[in-house]
Amino acid sequence: MRDSVGEKLRERVDDRLGDPIWWNDLLQLAKTVFAAVAAWVIAASLLDLPQPFLAPWAALLVVHATVYRTFSKGMQQVAATVVAVLLATVVGETLGLSTGAIALLLVVALVLGSVPWLGAEATTIATTGLVVLTTGFESDVMLISRLIDTAIGVAVGLLVNVIVWPPLRRHxxxxxxxxxxxxxxxxxxxxxxxxxxxxxxxxxxxxxxxxxxxxxxxxxxxxxxxxxxxxxxxxxxxxxxxxxxxxxxxxxxxxxxxxxxxxxxxxxxxxxxxxxxxxxxxxxxxxxxxxxxxxxxxxxxxxxxxxxxxxxxxxxxxxxxxxxxxxxxxxxxxxxxxxxxxxxxxxxxxxxxNPIGHARVPLRVPQRRGAAWR
The missing domain is CATH 1.20.58.220 (Phosphate transport system protein phou homolog 2; domain 2)
Structure with missing residues (x-):
């Protein structure tokens, strides 16, 4: 019974290791994490920006399943992020951090999100604007810092997704x-x-x-x-x-x-x-x-x-x-x-x-003599 369970588990692991689709998804996940972490390191450690959270946020928004979508959809999301930063700054400078300011921010953000050019990014504008408004908007230096954060995240996300094994959904x-x-x-x-x-x-x-x-x-x-x-x-x-x-x-x-x-x-x-x-x-x-x-x-x-x-x-x-x-x-x-x-x-x-470009990855669990996994 134990040998049977071990054999089934080994077969399942072999199927995973040999599946190029699973490896493609795993690589995409690793690229997304790497882009976000790299953007954070550049913004926080190298440039020492005061609140660098927008850098990894923008990087996460840019890294998509395809290179084309990285440029098309990613640019819409980046535009939405910039709009959100500017909107939060204007609302904060005018009304301060209050219930009315939050309500106004959300209403304007959801309205702007319905603009076709922004690609229906209402949620991105609202959430980013809310974070920016609640974490501080007191100076022009902070506004410039956040725009730099966004630019860093965009650049890192684009470079990672295009240069590091760009995704091809053929398999x-x-x-x-x-x-x-x-x-x-x-x-x-x-x-x-x-x-x-x-x-x-x-x-x-x-x-x-x-x-x-x-x-x-x-x-x-x-x-x-x-x-x-x-x-x-x-x-x-x-x-x-x-x-x-x-x-x-x-x-x-x-x-x-x-x-x-x-x-x-x-x-x-x-x-x-x-x-x-x-x-x-x-x-x-x-x-x-x-x-x-x-x-x-x-x-x-x-x-x-x-x-x-x-x-x-x-x-x-x-x-x-x-x-x-x-x-x-x-x-x-x-x-x-x-x-x-x-x-x-x-x-x-x-x-x-058949098969039309669907080759297995030559990886398997090593077999051991005299053990249950063989």
Whole structure:
């Protein structure tokens, strides 16, 4: 039992160590912390500014998930911070630190936050202004110091995020695409297994529901591909060039959308049949169910050769059925054959492209002889 628990824990750690997405997120976290700490050290220790808290605050606002967003969204947040410092100074000099001053500050800050150019940074203006107002606003020297603090944080955040391994969300998008084709393949294989055992209406309803889940995965994948495309803008890394116009990724997602739609149509066709094997006949049922399961496994394993083999077998079955006596089930045969053919045609190029830049990091937990972890 202890060996089993240790093995499972070791596998989970190995999965983490080999996951480039996890390493990318960890690196982004480390860069954010480093930028904030470096801004604090420069403002507090090197320049000895009286209240250097705005330096790490600005650095945190600037470091974003992509370089493009660092410049676009980050600049909006920096502008909001500068506006907040100036607003707090004006309100403080006019009304002092009072309840009325705080109320006025918050009202004006929330109104300014609705200006489109500021990117709806109402919360940033309000919180920064509130901190500045409550920590002191007595002199022009303090105002200049806080603007210098902000400038330091902005500069450090930009430099760290652009120079130190600028983020490229390619692996995140690739993993989302891999998850979809795995899901389509697993669903096809499960449908073949259910048909072989004699499925019920509840099974068909569950298959249709799983296609809806895949639709949700597709929406998320589109969003991640768009984020990956954004991460390539202004990104100096060589790998970013391919992501600036990811037509291949868009084409693969469209093919997956078609495969999911065809799978749902297939499930609905099966739902209209109350006794599959009895009504279809063994000649069609055995061959077609076998091909459905093989297509599912080939899709999950990203095996284009296996998908092509299923396509050939499907064509041979179609020719064989044409040469035999017509059956009253021909409309059903045709629907099932067309659905499966369209799924294979949609997923063959997906299988060829898989994995699309999703390589594991070669790190694992070292094994020890004679120990539980091996």
């Amino acid at each position: 995140t998008a690739a993993k989302a695409l891999d998850r979809i084709d795995d899901g389509v393949g697993e669903l096809l294989a499960d449908m073949a297994g259910g048909l072989g055992e004699g499925c019920q209406e509840a099974d068909v309803a569950a298959w249709v529901e799983r296609t809806r889940d895949l639709d949700g995965d597709l929406e998320q994948a589109w969003a991640l591909v768009r984020q990956a495309e954004e991460s390539a803008r202004l990104n100096p890394r060589r790998q970013a060039r391919a992501m600036r116009n990811p037509e291949q990724w868009h084409g693969l997602l469209r093919r997956m959308e078609q495969a999911v739609a065809e799978t749902r149509s297939l499930a609905r066709t099966l739902g209209g049949q109350s006794a599959h094997r009895d009504t279809w006949g063994e000649a069609f049922a055995d061959a077609w169910i076998s091909m459905l399961g093989d297509a599912g496994r080939a899709t999950s394993e990203a095996d284009p050769a296996a998908l092509l083999d299923v396509r050939r077998r499907l064509e041979a079955l179609t020719e064989e059925l044409r040469s035999t006596e017509r059956s009253p089930e021909w409309p059903v045969y045709g629907a099932l054959i067309i659905n499966l053919r369209n799924i294979i045609d949609a997923m063959d190029l997906v299988a060829e492209a």
